[in-house]
Amino acid sequence: MRVLLISANREEINMRTWPLGLACVAAATRKAGHDVELLDLMLAANPRSELARSIESFGPDVIGISVRNIDDQTMRDTKFFLDQVRAFIADCRDLTGAPIVLGGAGYSIFPQSSLEYLAADMGIQGEGEAAFLALLDRLAHNASLEGVPGLYLPGVGLQGARKFEKNLAELPLPDTRFLSASLLDDPEFWFPVQTRRGCPMRCSYCSTATIEGCAFRKRSPATVTRWLTAWAQLGVKRVYFVDNTFNLPPSYARELCSELEAARLGITWRCILYPGKFDEKLAKAMAAAGCTEVSVGFESGAQPILHGLNKKFSPEGVRETCRVLGNQGIRRMGFLMLGGPGETRETALESLAFADSLGLETMKVTVGIRIYPYTALAATAVDHGMIEDDDDLLLPRFYVTPGLGEWLRETADRWMAERPNWIS
Ligand code: B12
Numbered sequence: 001m002r003v004l005l006i007s008a009n010r011e012e013i014n015m016r017t018w019p020l021g022l023a024c025v026a027a028a029t030r031k032a033g034h035d036v037e038l039l040d041l042m043l044a045a046n047p048r049s050e051l052a053r054s055i056e057s058f059g060p061d062v063i064g065i066s067v068r069n070i071d072d073q074t075m076r077d078t079k080f081f082l083d084q085v086r087a088f089i090a091d092c093r094d095l096t097g098a099p100i101v102l103g104g105a106g107y108s109i110f111p112q113s114s115l116e117y118l119a120a121d122m123g124i125q126g127e128g129e130a131a132f133l134a135l136l137d138r139l140a141h142n143a144s145l146e147g148v149p150g151l152y153l154p155g156v157g158l159q160g161a162r163k164f165e166k167n168l169a170e171l172p173l174p175d176t177r178f179l180s181a182s183l184l185d186d187p188e189f190w191f192p193v194q195t196r197r198g199c200p201m202r203c204s205y206c207s208t209a210t211i212e213g214c215a216f217r218k219r220s221p222a223t224v225t226r227w228l229t230a231w232a233q234l235g236v237k238r239v240y241f242v243d244n245t246f247n248l249p250p251s252y253a254r255e256l257c258s259e260l261e262a263a264r265l266g267i268t269w270r271c272i273l274y275p276g277k278f279d280e281k282l283a284k285a286m287a288a289a290g291c292t293e294v295s296v297g298f299e300s301g302a303q304p305i306l307h308g309l310n311k312k313f314s315p316e317g318v319r320e321t322c323r324v325l326g327n328q329g330i331r332r333m334g335f336l337m338l339g340g341p342g343e344t345r346e347t348a349l350e351s352l353a354f355a356d357s358l359g360l361e362t363m364k365v366t367v368g369i370r371i372y373p374y375t376a377l378a379a380t381a382v383d384h385g386m387i388e389d390d391d392d393l394l395l396p397r398f399y400v401t402p403g404l405g406e407w408l409r410e411t412a413d414r415w416m417a418e419r420p421n422w423i424s
Helices: 020-031 047-058 082-095 105-109 113-118 129-140 181-185 208-212 221-234 250-263 280-288 303-308 315-327 345-358 376-383 405-417
Strands: 002-007 035-040 062-066 100-103 122-124 151-153 191-193 238-241 268-273 291-299 331-338 362-367
Touching: 002 020, 002 047, 020 035, 020 062, 020 100, 020 129, 035 047, 047 082, 062 082, 062 129, 082 100, 082 113, 100 105, 100 113, 100 129, 105 113, 105 208, 113 122, 122 129, 191 221, 221 250, 250 280, 280 291, 280 315, 291 303, 291 315, 303 345, 315 331, 315 345, 331 345, 345 405, 362 405
Parallel strands: 002 035, 002 062, 062 100, 100 122, 191 238, 238 268, 268 291, 291 331, 331 362
Antiparallel strands: 122 151
16 A cells, blocks of 8 residues: 655654654554655645645555644643644645544544544554554455554544554564654754653553553663664764653663663763662663763652652652762753642642752743543542543643642742743
8 A cells, every 4th residue: 555654743842853653653564565655744844735745746545644742731821733733634635535544642642532623534542553554454455444453433432452562572663764864963853762662650640551551561672772773873863762761670771771881872862760760870871871861750849749649759769869860960850740639838839949959950840730531630630620520631631739820830930030940
């Protein structure tokens, strides 16, 4: 089949992201013998004419659209991104009768509601490599779509239970033909690399379990290092490990760091850490392997609030994590989220003072937590009468401690105004 794969993301918030997920699906689709054309709308000066050019010149039998972001998760002046995606889909419809299939991290949180909002033909929730091929096979033979894993149809719902590939080595590495030379020369560009999928930590507000499942599934550190060696030769200099928790399990992280150190690739990298389960030995191994910056999502400095968010660490554990990282010269970006269940003026001030005492290079402070379906926080928000239990939450809703919202914003703004390295 002729398959046109489109990355709809045009947001450069935080950093420009490369469509790693779609590149994984592209590699699997190509390996299965389909004719694949790629279009990254992030790079398109005029996305609508690029879209028309691709469709007219390629003549796709099927169009796959990757929807990474739904919104910017920010309570103040929330940006909602689906109207732009909906316009792209309407453009596709004007140009071709090819079925439009959705996928992607953001899509996977809202598989039914976003499918209907975007008026696409179908969507695949979660990892797409195997499921998309199964779908293409059914479409190629005009066969029933019943049973296709993770497939959603408008007005009908899920067609088949999702499957999580246990051994990631079974899945092809992402297709680098998506990688433009201009990106490689861009000093702000960090190349995304995924070594593991899934997260067992169950933080009360997090959508990762819905997207990737709750069990860790890994690529071997040797495979990752071989992969990075090839990409370093392609000109990749900076890597962003997109794993939800780089340091978990610690044995895996240590093994990966020693492989990377031994490979001497001359790349620098950054990652996301789960604080508390961390020691000086791993910090040393990360620095020696090229790590220059980490995101430390501690979210609160008050133990009862950490407990409420189902975080399995203490403020002391966070402080120790930040201390040993600092000793290795690794830049630390901290994340503080105010307004969660049980937050009071006292716990909020305790968290702000705690964050201040860590002396991190950058602090990102948010007030209000984006509520995602199938999370403990959503259940709490229903109990507190903040949302209806049948709210699909596609249109962004936020949890902020009743009666505290305004004070929290003013207080956070005041603290940020006095600290240039604090951002919202
Ligand atoms: C790493 C990460 C980041 C990093 C990105 C680093 C980088 N250089 O790439 C940073 C910290 C910079 C970041 C920033 C942001 N992020 Co972010 N990020 C993630 C994270 C943890 C992993 C994403 C990833 O790379 N996954 C790995 C790839 C391989 O998986 P995938 O994309 O899901 O693709 C698979 C499937 O979805 C599917 N698939 C994908 N496309 C398609 C297409 C088709 C047709 C099919 C069939 C299947 C399919 O198959 C793929 C392979 O199996 C996710 C959470 C998560 N666990 O998913 C949040 C996540 C995607 N981010 C999110 C958001 C909101 C943002 C920000 C807007 C936050 C902000 N305000 O700054 C920015 C936007 C950045 C941008 N410019 O777009 C949200 C999106 C949900 C929403 N509310 O919109 C998520 C889901 C987190 C969450 N809390 O819910 N992010």
